[in-house]
Amino acid sequence: xxxxxxxxxxxxxxxxxxxxxxxxxxxxxxxxxxxxxxxxxxxxxxxxxxxxxxxxxxxxxxxxxxxxxxxxxxxxxxxxxxxxxxxxxxxxxxxxxxxxxxxxxxxxxxxxxxxxxxxxxxxxxxxxxxxxxxxxxxxxxxxxxxxxxxxxxxxxxxxxxxxxxxxxxxxxxxxxxxxxxxxxxxxxxxxxxxxxxxxxxxxxxxxxxxxxxxxxxxxxxxxxxxxxxxxxxxxxxxxxxxxxxxxxxxxxxxxxxxxxxxxxxxxxxxxxxxxxxxxxxxxxxxxxxxxxxxxxxxxxxxxxxxxxxxxxxxxxxxxxxxxxxxxxxxxxxxxxxxxxxxxxxxxxxxxxxxxxxxxxxxxxxxxxxxxxxxxxxxxxxxxxxxxxxxxxxxxxxxxxxxxxxxxxxxxxxxxxxxxxxxxxxxxxxxxxxxxxxxxxxxxxxxxx
Amino acid sequence: xxxxxxxxxxxxxxxxxxxxxxxxxxxxxxxxxxxxxxxxxxxxxxxxxxxxxxxxxxxxxxxxxxxxxxxxxxxxxxxxxxxxxxxxxxxxxxxxxxxxxxxxxxxxxxxxxxxxxxxxxxxxxxxxxxxxxxxxxxxxxxxxxxxxxxxxxxxxxxxxxxxxxxxxxxxxxxxxxxxxxxxxxxxxxxxxxxxxxxxxxxxxxxxxxxxxxxxxxxxxxxxxxxxxxxxxxxxxxxxxxxxxxxxxxxxxxxxxxxxxxxxxxxxxxxxxxxxxxxxxxxxxxxxxxxxxxxxxxxxxxxxxxxxxxxxxxxxxxxxxxxxxxxxxxxxxxxxxxxxxxxxxxxxxxxxxxxxxxxxxxxxxxxxxxxxxxxxxxxxxxxxxxxxxxxxxxxxxxxxxxxxxxxxxxxxxxxxxxxxxxxxxxxxxxx
Numbered sequence: 024x025x026x027x028x029x030x031x032x033x034x035x036x037x038x039x040x041x042x043x044x045x046x047x048x049x050x051x052x053x054x055x056x057x058x059x060x061x062x063x064x065x066x067x068x069x070x071x072x073x074x075x076x077x078x079x080x081x082x083x084x085x086x087x088x089x090x091x092x093x094x095x096x097x098x099x100x101x102x103x104x105x106x107x108x109x110x111x112x113x114x115x116x117x118x119x120x121x122x123x124x125x126x127x128x129x130x131x132x133x134x135x136x137x138x139x140x141x142x143x144x145x146x147x148x149x150x151x152x153x154x155x156x157x158x159x160x161x162x163x164x165x166x167x168x169x170x171x172x173x174x175x176x177x178x179x180x181x182x183x184x185x186x187x188x189x190x191x192x193x194x195x196x197x198x199x200x201x202x203x204x205x206x207x208x209x210x211x212x213x214x215x216x217x218x219x220x221x222x223x224x225x226x227x228x229x230x231x232x233x234x235x236x237x238x239x240x241x242x243x244x245x246x247x248x249x250x251x252x253x254x255x256x257x258x259x260x261x262x263x264x265x266x267x268x269x270x271x272x273x274x275x276x277x278x279x280x281x282x283x284x285x286x287x288x289x290x291x292x293x294x295x296x297x298x299x300x301x302x303x304x305x306x307x308x309x310x311x312x313x314x315x316x317x318x319x320x321x322x323x324x325x326x327x328x329x330x331x332x333x334x335x336x337x338x339x340x341x342x343x344x345x346x347x348x349x350x351x352x353x354x355x356x357x358x359x360x361x362x363x364x365x366x367x368x369x370x371x372x373x374x375x376x377x378x379x380x381x382x383x384x385x386x387x388x389x390x391x392x393x394x395x396x397x398x399x400x401x402x403x404x405x406x407x408x409x410x411x412x413x414x415x416x417x418x419x420x421x422x423x424x425x426x427x428x429x430x431x432x433x434x435x436x437x438x439x440x441x442x443x444x445x446x447x448x449x450x451x452x453x454x455x456x457x458x459x460x461x462x463x464x465x466x467x468x469x470x471x
Numbered sequence: 472x473x474x475x476x477x478x479x480x481x482x483x484x485x486x487x488x489x490x491x492x493x494x495x496x497x498x499x500x501x502x503x504x505x506x507x508x509x510x511x512x513x514x515x516x517x518x519x520x521x522x523x524x525x526x527x528x529x530x531x532x533x534x535x536x537x538x539x540x541x542x543x544x545x546x547x548x549x550x551x552x553x554x555x556x557x558x559x560x561x562x563x564x565x566x567x568x569x570x571x572x573x574x575x576x577x578x579x580x581x582x583x584x585x586x587x588x589x590x591x592x593x594x595x596x597x598x599x600x601x602x603x604x605x606x607x608x609x610x611x612x613x614x615x616x617x618x619x620x621x622x623x624x625x626x627x628x629x630x631x632x633x634x635x636x637x638x639x640x641x642x643x644x645x646x647x648x649x650x651x652x653x654x655x656x657x658x659x660x661x662x663x664x665x666x667x668x669x670x671x672x673x674x675x676x677x678x679x680x681x682x683x684x685x686x687x688x689x690x691x692x693x694x695x696x697x698x699x700x701x702x703x704x705x706x707x708x709x710x711x712x713x714x715x716x717x718x719x720x721x722x723x724x725x726x727x728x729x730x731x732x733x734x735x736x737x738x739x740x741x742x743x744x745x746x747x748x749x750x751x752x753x754x755x756x757x758x759x760x761x762x763x764x765x766x767x768x769x770x771x772x773x774x775x776x777x778x779x780x781x782x783x784x785x786x787x788x789x790x791x792x793x794x795x796x797x798x799x800x801x802x803x804x805x806x807x808x809x810x811x812x813x814x815x816x817x818x819x820x821x822x823x824x825x826x827x828x829x830x831x832x833x834x835x836x837x838x839x840x841x842x843x844x845x846x847x848x849x850x851x852x853x854x855x856x857x858x859x860x861x862x863x864x865x866x867x868x869x870x871x872x873x874x875x876x877x878x879x880x881x882x883x884x885x886x887x888x889x890x891x892x893x894x895x896x897x898x899x900x901x
Contacts, residue, residue, distance in 0.1 A: 104704045190684055245499075247882035250631070250684065251831055254824045255881075258874040266867035389688050426703035431696025438689050443679035 085447050089440035090408075092450060097433040098130035101425055105129040133425045140418020141167050141411035158298050163414060165300040169372055171410025173198070175309040176364035177388035178395060178402040179316045180235075180357040184249075185397055186320060187353040188333035193238055193253025194361045195385030196260035197231040201362020203267060204230030206369040206376045209286035211272065219289040224308070224366050231362015232355050234260065239354025243347035249354075257385065265378055273376065283376035292371040305367030310403065312360060317399035319356075329353055361388075383431070390438045409434055497563065503879060504575065505559035507583045511552030515590035519545035522594025530600055530735050537731055544593040548586035555579045584853075591860055602852055603736045610848025611743050611809070612637060612819075615802025616826025617833065617840035618754050619665075619795035624835055625758060626791035627771040627893040631687025632672050634823025635694030636665040636796050640803020642698045645814035646706070648716035648807075657716060657808050658801065665800020666793045668694065673792040677785055680897035691823070699816050706814060714813045719743065743801075743809045750798055755837040767791060771891035774898040784898050799823070828877045835890060847873050 102108055108129050111122040139145075140163055147159040177194045184191040205227030214222060238256060241247045267273045268281035275284045292304040320326040331339040332349045340346050364384060373380060391409055395401030416430035440447050447453075524544050528537040558575045561567065567575065588597065616633045623630035643664035648657025668690060675686040706714040719741040727738040737744075758764035767787055769777040774784045806818050825847050832846075833839025850873035857869055 100700070104701065106704075106708055192688070241878070241882045245882040247878070248831060251828050251881050252878055254821075255828065255874040255877045258821065259871050259878075262867040262871045262874075269867070386688070386692055390692060393685055393689070426700050428696050428700035428703060431692060432700055435689050435693035435696055439675070439686070439693065442681040442685060442689070443675055445679055 082444070084453075085444045086441055088447050088451050089437055092440050092447065093433050093436035094134070096436055097429055098134065100432065101133045101429060102126035102130040105425075129423075133419050133423045133429075136419040136422040136425075137412070137415030139163065139415070139422075141415035158296070158300055161296065161300060163418075165296065165302040166414035166417075167407065167411040168302040168306050169410075170413040171406040172303075172305045172309045172371065173364040173368050173382075173384050174387055174391050174406035174409055175403055176312055176367060177361050177384045178391035178406050179312055179399060180231075180361035180364070181388045181392035182395060182397060182399070182402050183316055183320070183329070183360070184353050184357050185392060186326075186333050187329040187349060188336065189239075189242065189249050189350060189353060191235075191238070191253055191354065191357050192250055192385070192389065193234065193256050193358075194364075194388045195381045196253065196256040197234040197358040197361035198365040198368075198381050198384055199260040199264050200234035200358070200365065201227035201231035202365030202369045202376060202380055203264060204362070205366035206283060206286060207273070209290035209370055210284040210375070213287070214289060216289045219287065220292060220370065223286075223290045223370055224363070227362045227366025227369075228359045229362070231365060232359035235354040235356070235358015235361065236351065238358070239351040242354070243350040261378075261381070264376070264380075268376060268378060275375070281378050286370060286374045290370055291374065292367065301372055303367075303371040305371035308363065308367060309406075312363060313399040313403050316360070320399070325352065361385075364388075387434070390434050393438045394441060499882075500572075500576075501559050501563035504555060504562055504579045507579050508552045508555030508559055511548050511555055511583060511586045513552075515586045516545055516548035516552055519543075519548060519590055520593040524589040524592040524594075525596035526588065526592070527596060527598035528600055528732055530598065530604075539596060540599070542589050544586075544589040547589045551582040551586040555582050584849075588853075591857055595860060597856065597860065600732055600735055602856055603732075603849075604739075605855065606845065606849040606852040607736055607744065608740060608810070608848070609851045610844045611747050612802040612805045612822050613826045613829055613844035613847050614747050614751065614841050615805070616799050616823050617829040617844050618750055618837055619669075619797075619799035619802070620827055620830035621754060621758070621833075621835060621837050621840055622767075622791050622795040622798065623669075624830065624894050625771045625891055626767050626788050627774060627891055627896065627898070628673070628676055628788055628792050629683040629687065629895040630669075630672065630792065630795055631684050631827065632668060632690040632694070632823075633799050633826050634819055634821065635687075635691040636668045636799035637803035637806065637819040637823045637826075638694045638698050638817070639664040639668050640800030641806040641818050642701070642803075642814050643800070644804035645716050645807035645812070646713050649713050649813075652717075654717055654719055654808055658804050661804030661808075662797045662800040665796040665798070665803060667796070669793040669796020669799075670789075672796070673789045676792070676897065677788050680899060683895050683897070695817060698814075702814060702816050710813075716808050716812055718812050719809055741809055743805045746801060750801075751837055751841055754798075758837065768891070771893055774893050774896075778898075778900070785900070788898070799826075802826075825873070825877075828881065831890075832877070832880055846876070850876070 103126065105126070108122070108125045111118075111125045115122045142163055143160065144163060147155065147162070151157050151160050177198060180194055180197065181191050205223045208223040208226040209219075212219070212222070234256065238249055238252050241252050242249045265281060268283060273283045275282050292308075294300060295302050295304060295306065318326075320330065328339065328344050328349050331342065331344060332346050336346050339349070365381070368380060368384075369376060387409060391402055391405045394405035394408070395403075412430045412433060413427075416427040419425050419429075420427045522544075523541045524547075526540040526542065528539060555578075558579050562572070562575055588599075588602075591597075616637055619633055619636065620630050640661035644657045644661030646657075647660035648654050651657070672683075672686055672690055675681045676683045702714075721739060721741055722745070724738040728734045730738070756764075758767060766777065766782050769780075769782060770784050770787045777787075778784050803819065806822075807814050811818075826840075826844065829840045829843030829847065832843030833841065854869045854872070
């Protein structure tokens with residue numbers, strides 16, 4: 024994950040560095056030359072770094088190119104499955120321009136709609152200048168943040184056990200655990216305003232933590248493979264949720280379909296920008312959790328133990344660390360994070376429990392954690408990207424009838440390409456790097 | 472022959488022996504069996520409704536007719552529970568051999584299911600043969616998925632992408648069979664689609680040495696997204712031409728299908744069941760009785776040693792991962808052209824993950840994996856029949872049973888199994 028062949032001399036940060044891609048642990052000291060007036064030499068060095076980055080493809084370049092490649096493949100998929108475009112290819116040899124033009128407009132139309140739904144819609148900006156609503160300008164961004172919030176939290180819940188050598192596929196189950204407890208406190212309990220939401224969030228943390236702890240306990244005490252156990256717990260939690268939604272304590276009165284009662288106003292997370300924009304305090308919680316996880320990994324004894332166990336459990340044990348306790352604690356914390364994601368969705372946007380409340384967060388979280396390359400900042404940035412893709416996908420489906428599942432495809436392609444830097448290099452004909460460190464970098468993509 | 476490859480070193484991969492309070496296999500196993508016995512007596516025996524349970528032993532239209540088994544639910548369950556408790560005591564007290572332990576596990580499981588079925592169908596009749604037939608049918612994709620898992624993992628590549636391969640196979644099978652009006656072409660396309668996903672897994676896992684679980688998970692996401700997208704965009708629009716395949720019809724094997732009870736269960740099904748027999752035997756014999764199998768297992772246990780004696784490690788791995796994909800693709804085809812016909816979004820619904828559990832369940836042997844898969848198929852069928860019979864247990868809890876059973880088995884009974892030693896580790900030529 025580190026560009027393995029830094030140019031000799033004092034290490035320099037590559038330009039345009041997305042900090043999430045660089046592991047902060049190896050952040051090099053600033054070169055002394057910057058303050059010492061060696062600006063021209065420095066500029067030369069910068070040029071070399073830029074040149075190397077572009078030609079050889081360091082991890083930032085690879086990340087960007089992987090994104091480009093995924094977008095291109097996705098675009099081809101959109102264009103060549105479009106019912107409007109396909110008939111035109113029947114006349115491809117008589118009128119190639121018509122077919123290609125239709126393909127281009129199909130793909131670009133979909134992506135434009137996606138951009139409008141996730142970043143900014145030009146029409147709302149010009150409308151705002153002519154006395155329209157200003158909040159409408161920020162609505163796409165707000166949706167992006169809303170979508171990113173549970174992804175950040177669930178992504179951290181996958182990333183942290185990665186560092187400890189565990190693979191937590193149980194995000195879905197832990198998410199449900201948190202959502203159920205937080206939701207129940209939200210609609211079944213009466214408490215004063217601020218206290219209610221705090222208690223509900225704490226309940227979400229606890230609900231998820233129990234689910235995570237169970238996995239860690241089984242792993243530590245019986246050696247049960249955590250991949251299998253978490254997959255099975257996902258199903259158990261889904262059926263438990265269905266059962267609960269049928270019980271008297273949860274079901275909304277006068278409704279036949281399985282949906283819970285509505286969370287009281289006192290337990291809802293406040294909107295950050297007020298009004299109709301859905302972005303809420305859950306996003307702040309997610310960022311706070313990311314900072315906390317980053318601190319745990321990098322600065323705390325616990326995090327050092329996690330990383331050591333992840334790197335080599337036998338060595339950790341020989342050094343006197345309690346590996347079993349490490350497994351239990353890391354899964355407890357991960358469960359709490361995923362549970363917080365569930366709480367953020369129930370208390371922040373949905374306000375009630377439904378059978379499908381867990382969405383695809385559990386599995387999206389895995390892709391987020393992979394893209395984030397084992398750092399909290401990386402997870403945040405990856406979540407923002409995927410949150411934008413989701414928010415845009417909704418708009419795209421509405422505007423161009425392109426099924427939103429294309430977003431899942433693009434997501435998977437991005438991670439697939441990033442996981443194999445040599446593949447991206449081959450595709451874009453970048454100069455190959457020495458295979459040794461590259462291979463290791465590929466192996467280290469999980470940050471273990 | 473199995474033992475020829477046992478490594479001389481103790482397995483360092485198992486993180487289970489050294490420190491921390493551990494529950495012994497004996498305690499956990501005895502405890503679980505004891506609980507089963509108690510549930511038999513208290514749950515099913517004392518709570519039984521009046522009226523005999525009639526368990527049908529023949530299907531309608533069979534030439535040899537057996538009269539249905541009539542059992543009083545209460546006494547049956549209490550007797551079954553007492554026998555189970557005795558078995559639990561035996562497990563805890565005596566040092567049982569391997570065969571005896573297996574007999575105890577199977578026996579207590581069968582007794583539990585018997586008392587449960589009697590309890591559920593008290594005063595009603597239920598076709599036992601129909602139940603078994605549907606269990607076998609439902610376990611076909613799981614068995615094939617598990618065989619795919621065995622093929623890959625024995626060669627040292629973890630295949631989490633079984634779910635995606637099933638889904639790809641189901642999609643390709645339905646689409647090609649529908650477009651070409653040929654079921655066999657559909658089956659072929661399904662197998663190739665599975666193999667294609669296997670090839671992608673192999674390229675990333677072997678050539679680029681990416682973490683295998685990571686690739687598997689991402690491929691599952693990709694398969695879900697791609698089939699979901701194409702379904703919404705293409706199949707829904709051209710429903711009649713692209714997503715209306717026929718279904719393979721049942722083939723009764725002459726003579727064998729006339730055997731009472733076993734005949735309709737094992738020898739009266741679609742081509743998929745017979746294909747499954749063939750592949751199961753081929754993989755089991757191939758892995759443990761042929762030169763090819765010895766090489767595969769060598770690659771999965773100790774690739775460096777295998778390379779030293781001249782086995783092409785990477786070649787074997789590529790070959791096996793693609794073979795696995797092929798087998799899983801056929802399993803996927805069962806989900807569409809073998810049972811329901813048209814493709815639906817996410818039609819595999821987690822069966823690939825269940826197959827993964829069945830592989831561990833069966834300790835990485837094809838036969839064992841088959842038994843694990845049968846268990847899941849049986850649970851699936853039982854839960855289906857119970858929703859027809861209408862019992863007082865909420866159906867959501869019944870749906871949970873196979874998953875909880877997996878956790879119990881993985882954690883308790885066979886928690887200390889040893890995977891192939893080099894499973895999941897990329898091999899870089901020295």
